[in-house]
């Protein structure tokens with residue numbers, strides 16, 4: 505299995521192009537199931553989760569093809585992929601595939617809306633929490649679906665073959681349930697109103713793509729989304745929005761090492777809350793034409809307390825990276841995780857690098873230290889792994905991060921992007937890494 509080796513201590517300086525957002529690309533790809541026509545997505549990141557979802561969609565009958573690289577194109581530029589679900593050949597999403605990636609459960613919305621039936625494996629728990637699917641079930645029931653749980657599968661049927669518009673009020677904000685019910689409602693008969701909808705930019709991006717496919721949607725990005733269902737949707741072309749979590753991750757990396765990074769092909773308004781926290785921590789952030797310049801020269805890192813919240817609050821997907829940064833702050837920080845109950849697996853690994861962190865339920869108290877010292881550490885989930893990379897960049901000596909397949913799920917060419925900016929980071933592959 506691959507490992508990543510980092511020799512810490514180099515300041516970062518240079519330009520990093522930000523990829524398309526994984527968490528937008530996945531639901532956009534799933535939206536391709538809603539129409540027999542071709543959906544073209546540009547700026548799709550090259551990630552393990554994207555490749556896995558391609559496999560899952562193929563199983564349902566989706567053909568896909570990639571545009572070849574243009575001569576002289578930056579190898580870091582996103583890919584263009586055409587998806588076409590002319591015929592849905594299978595409405596079952598099997599356990600072997602769904603258990604590998606939770607977001608693949610979301611196919612239940614489009615399959616049910618287009619085919620009147622879907623049989624999708626329950627995704628099971630995952631490292632960051634139990635992550636139930638009750639909001640999906642109640643949401644689809646509100647659209648008229650009959651739903652049973654049968655031997656580990658959610659079996660959903662639309663009586664008469666078509667869903668009916670309805671009113672869905674989520675008890676708690678859920679990104680995935682909002683995506684799923686919104687997609688399902690585009691082909692339902694009549695109006696659907698989703699209350700307490702997720703306001704994440706990825707929901708807005710999906711809605712924009714669905715509208716380009718002929719859907720009628722209002723209010724995406726607010727708490728109330730209204731959808732007027734259509735008989736059919738058609739093909740469209742859509743460019744995936746920039747990855748706000750990747751942007752925030754590199755911003756925290758340079759805040760940690762010192763130096764100056766231009767993060768380009770991104771949009772700072774997608775992560776105002778995280779950038780505000782970084783500014784409070786003493787990091788300089790200036791707007792650029794297509795991104796931001798993030799700089800920290802000389803000055804120390806001030807401690808700032810954060811609590812994770814649904815958008816527009818501080819994202820849970822940046823909590824681990826921010827904790828890595830706060831391990832070097834000049835004082836004590838309290839970090840409260842409110843979205844997932846088990847998203848502190850990086851704590852024990854950061855402690856191996858010399859961090860001082862005390863965990864009490866959903867609150868981590870981080871006491872800043874003068875230095876971190878490199879050590880072998882283990883990646884446990886996507887965002888936790890990258891927090892170890894960030895810490896390793898600022899630690900003295902060698903850090904090796906094992907189980908890096910977690911990183912490959914969500915960070916495109918991480919080592920290349922960082923080494924272009926002066927980091928001493930390399931991938932040790934297979935045999936050589938044991």
Ligand code: EPZ
Nearest residue numbers: 527607635636637638639640677678679680821843844886
């Ligand atoms: C999305 O997950 C993201 N995944 C996550 O990113 C992100 O951390 C999360 O939203 C929160 O922002 C993708 O977009 C692919 P939720 P999702 O439903 O949709 C509870 C990453 O690292 N809940 O908004 O699965 C749930 O347990 C990943 O890229 C129910 O109780 O998250 C959690 O506590 C990890 N019942 C809360 O809601 C349900 O039926 C929010 O989860 C659904 C959710």
